[in-house]
Amino acid sequence: MSRADHSDINQTIDHLFRHESGKMVAVLTRLFGFPNIEQAEDIVQDTILTALESWKFGKIPPNPQAWLYLTAKNKVIDIIRRRQIKHKIDNDLSFLLKSEYTLTPAIQEMFTEHEIRDSQLRMMFACCHPSFSQEAQITLMLNTLCGLSVREIADAFLSNDETIQKRLYRTKEKLRNEKISLDYPGADAMQERTDAVLRALYLLFNEGYNSSHPKKLIREDLCEEAMRLTILLTENAKTNLPHTNALLALMCYHVSRFPARMDDKGFIILLKDQDRSRWNHFLIKAGNEYLSRSASGGNLHEYHIEAAIASLHANAKAYENTDWERILNLYTLLLRMNDNPVVALNRCLVIGETKGCEAAIIELEKMKSLQENCYYQTSLGEMYLKNGNKMEANKHFIHALSLTSSLVEKNLIRSKIKMSEEE
Amino acid sequence: MYLFRGGMNGSESPEVRQNQMEKWKQWIDDLNKKGIYVAGDPLQPAGKQVNGKKKAITDGPFVEAKEMVGGYLIVFAKDINDAVETSKGCPIFNLDGKVEIRQVQKM
Numbered sequence: 001m002s003r004a005d006h007s008d009i010n011q012t013i014d015h016l017f018r019h020e021s022g023k024m025v026a027v028l029t030r031l032f033g034f035p036n037i038e039q040a041e042d043i044v045q046d047t048i049l050t051a052l053e054s055w056k057f058g059k060i061p062p063n064p065q066a067w068l069y070l071t072a073k074n075k076v077i078d079i080i081r082r083r084q085i086k087h088k089i090d091n092d093l094s095f096l097l098k099s100e101y102t103l104t105p106a107i108q109e110m111f112t113e114h115e116i117r118d119s120q121l122r123m124m125f126a127c128c129h130p131s132f133s134q135e136a137q138i139t140l141m142l143n144t145l146c147g148l149s150v151r152e153i154a155d156a157f158l159s160n161d162e163t164i165q166k167r168l169y170r171t172k173e174k175l176r177n178e179k180i181s182l183d184y185p186g187a188d189a190m191q192e193r194t195d196a197v198l199r200a201l202y203l204l205f206n207e208g209y210n211s212s213h214p215k216k217l218i219r220e221d222l223c224e225e226a227m228r229l230t231i232l233l234t235e236n237a238k239t240n241l242p243h244t245n246a247l248l249a250l251m252c253y254h255v256s257r258f259p260a261r262m263d264d265k266g267f268i269i270l271l272k273d274q275d276r277s278r279w280n281h282f283l284i285k286a287g288n289e290y291l292s293r294s295a296s297g298g299n300l301h302e303y304h305i306e307a308a309i310a311s312l313h314a315n316a317k318a319y320e321n322t323d324w325e326r327i328l329n330l331y332t333l334l335l336r337m338n339d340n341p342v343v344a345l346n347r348c349l350v351i352g353e354t355k356g357c358e359a360a361i362i363e364l365e366k367m368k369s370l371q372e373n374c375y376y377q378t379s380l381g382e383m384y385l386k387n388g389n390k391m392e393a394n395k396h397f398i399h400a401l402s403l404t405s406s407l408v409e410k411n412l413i414r415s416k417i418k419m420s421e422e423e
Numbered sequence: 424m425y426l427f428r429g430g431m432n433g434s435e436s437p438e439v440r441q442n443q444m445e446k447w448k449q450w451i452d453d454l455n456k457k458g459i460y461v462a463g464d465p466l467q468p469a470g471k472q473v474n475g476k477k478k479a480i481t482d483g484p485f486v487e488a489k490e491m492v493g494g495y496l497i498v499f500a501k502d503i504n505d506a507v508e509t510s511k512g513c514p515i516f517n518l519d520g521k522v523e524i525r526q527v528q529k530m
Binding site for chain 1: 460463
């Protein structure tokens, strides 16, 4: 086997382990309860180590997932028989673990597709419990549901191992102390909690899409995880809300552009310059499908509007064919629902397309709260450049340069500074 | 207490086995939902006996497979008739087994 084959296999196994460990931790925590979450993680770690040992020298079994599940099941049954579960199990499944009549069938059933999905769903709800800060929610989800290590999470959030470790430790302690369970929230709390989960997934997606990591602009993995979990929500009647589908549509549209966002040298390509033939049209179709599914119920949600805007971009044959008027109306509507400066900023850029850069500059200069925002400064710079005012453009691009730590963004801004200094 | 006799004897196909185990799990799940399940386990066929004052140890008992006690279950019941009714849901009857029902003695 060539070295390339070997590293391909490693990548695939890496992916497999990450996904499956996320699922297995959800299942075992559902079985044992939160007080035993660390033991659940240990058993899963053990299973992966056993796999690594047995699969040495590339002897991967034909169905690696089934192999992993079988190994985990046997470990679990063994531990239960030896009464080695640390903390008392106090949930609706505990009695099944006490009798040999029910132990094995119960464990078997927990590893069926239906139950695995159910466990992950419960886990998502528990992770987004209102007691946790948004940061804690996402960190917990990434660690338990997505199988990311402390190092990987620290890397994604430009933080350090210690901070993430502490945050996880404190969050898990809270889980124990507040006796948060893996039961579904009651009917009245369901809507609220689902919204919390969607918010967390949105943030997670954003984190991947706009990664502030200095070396990688797009953390595709994070986006993939966010999408995977959102799809899970659409597969369950309780959570398959219209705006769940809208969020999923939004994610599809954004990810469809990944192949065109960067050139071979690692430089950013702006939307207007992207080669649209490189967009993933399968994902765009999927986005369209989810968007149409979201068009039900009586409530208009922000995600609906954001998805509609993304749809107009995604389905335009070229930048020049974009229906800017409709997009402007959508942004105006969005701003009314969510008086958010970033939304306002994006709306100004659209005004630049519908009414010209002078109008955009007027609108932009009115906004005072985003002076230290990189995109605000680059937007002003871009508009002034278009307007022929190179001096003003230069000022704003230089200011923007100091406001980002992303290498790829710095490169783009430097090229703009150059442009604004040419005669 | 229920004492089970008969039912599976080891010669069943894996599908039948799995099916039966599922049914047992279902039945016990039901009993638990009704709040009457206490405990229960299947028993291994080979065992030992300790007899009399001399505490003589023998292997066994050696009885016909369908007479061997294969498992036990303890449930709450209002009275023996209630326990009889409850026992009717037991999957062992699918395989022509029998259930002995005994009330726990108060001492």
